[in-house]
Amino acid sequence: MASAGLAGWRVVDPAGETVAPIERFLRDFAARGSSSGSVRSYAYALLRWWRWLRHVEVAWDQATPMELREFVIWLGQARKPQADSRTVTAATAGKINLITGKRHLGDGYEPRTVRHSNAVLRTFYEYWNELGEGPLVNPVTLQRPGRGNAHHNPLLPYRGDNRLRYNPKVAKRRPRAIPDERWDQLFAGLRSDRDRAIAAIAVSNGCRAGELLGLRGVDVDWGDQLVRVVRKGSRAEQWLPASEEAFVWLRLYLAQLDAAPPGPNEPLWWTLRRRRGTSGLRRRPLTYDALRAVFRRLNALLGTNYSMHDLRHTAALRMSRDDGLTTRDVQTVLGHAQLTTIADVYLVEDDAAVLGRVHRHLCERREAAARPAPPVAAGYDAADLSVLFGQDPQ
Structure with a gap:
């Protein structure tokens, strides 16, 4: 207790x-x-x-x-x-x-x-x-x-x-990236600009749910489009980039707050809750349980079982597959202490890509088997026979 x-x-x-x-x-x-x-x-x-x-x-x-x-x-x-x-x-x-x-x-x-x-x-x-x-x-x-x-x-x-x-x-866990088409459905299913801002920031830099919920008003750098989080393990403060779309949704969310925007040292994320014994709604800081409730409603709508940690995996895999980012860049943004964590968890072959290559291999074998064997006859050039039978000389 x-x-x-x-x-x-x-x-x-x-x-x-x-x-x-x-x-x-x-x-x-x-x-x-x-x-x-x-x-x-x-x-x-x-x-x-x-x-x-x-x-x-x-x-x-x-x-x-x-x-x-x-x-x-x-x-x-x-x-x-x-x-x-x-x-x-x-x-x-x-x-x-x-x-x-x-x-x-x-x-x-x-x-x-x-x-x-x-x-x-x-x-x-x-x-x-x-x-x-x-x-x-x-x-x-x-x-x-x-x-x-x-x-x-x-x-x-x-x-x-x-x-x-x-x-x-x-x-061994496999990374759980959300496909782009599923991500569009997930984002469309969110019901408020606050939830859209949270999801957009999380999928931009892969910060953890607890780190994201700890943001205060002073932890947002609007000019450079950065957010400052307190890392889970080391408790160190770190500035992380976020997408332009995330800051657009964040601005829309703050503009719709009934009361004044959060102060510099106040929590950034708020929700309305009915207090026991009263009839009105009061603004209270968003908790982890309340954020889980958001995903429960979303999963019931889509028939899925996504979580906030899936957004972290999605961001990590997107960054690790970008040729413009090094493994060290991904490790720094994700906040992992060991470089081997990135290599073991995220720098793995995508199952969908492997299955696609194997399917192409099987199709090529089937097409090769369906093609007739080149004719062989003594005294005739193989290229001439190919032209005669309408086949590619190559």
Whole structure:
């Protein structure tokens, strides 16, 4: 649950009391400069672990790798708790969308969630081992302890020396670019100039949803058509370019605000919400959940399952396939720390292009098989026979 303390989030037991080991760890984690979203993610991972330990009746400081193994097995079979049961999405959960080719979110824990949970628990127990108050052996063990990648060459792939033992395998993600014709349909389905401005900026420079929602009035440079975002990992400020179309929609959105435009230090994106106990609408900053609601309405209209992150993938693939931009340019705009991330994720062959070339190969073989074999006769020139039978001498 959310709290007003340093960490911003805390985990409570069934009696409503704060779980002290998690509270101390989260305070330390937040003091290291972690964002509120990261603290929230770690808190939920530890909450799942604490519930599991309570179920198997094992104290947190007596957990062993065997408890972690059973926990990982349970996560692979369990269903995620939901406040409300699925209604509209019950028929599509875990299935492939025929339009986008993406899989809808299922009711279980994804392998990436399990891997993240293991990483959180490893960090949690390392913190307590340093203090000398946790178990003697970290229950989250390594598959093959090694030297890591302290002197890693950034042009070479990383080795899996420090892979966690019970991490499930994850299929390599493919970039999810939205085709141009689908992008036109998506953009036409947006209902407000605010949403059009957000989508146009995101597809221009590939900034993340959280970075985009953090824009203030002072973070817009109208003259050079730049926006300043705070990067997700490093928290560094960075100016990014945006298209002329994006600034046109941004101007239209600001001109339609009922109240005065946002001040220099006020949020740039606003929405109207009805406050409990009142009858009127009040202007409030746009949140991530409200932006997700925009895409839920859009997906219901188009029959798709797009998300804001698909706009980032679209921008990344468009830039990576432009001969005028280098890989370093794409890395800088996207804000990736490793150059290998760009090469591994975005500099891959497009499936549609590969399929097109294979289809052309098959058509050429079929056409070659349909052509009659050149006649062969002793004493005659092959070129003369080609002219006689109306064939190309070449």
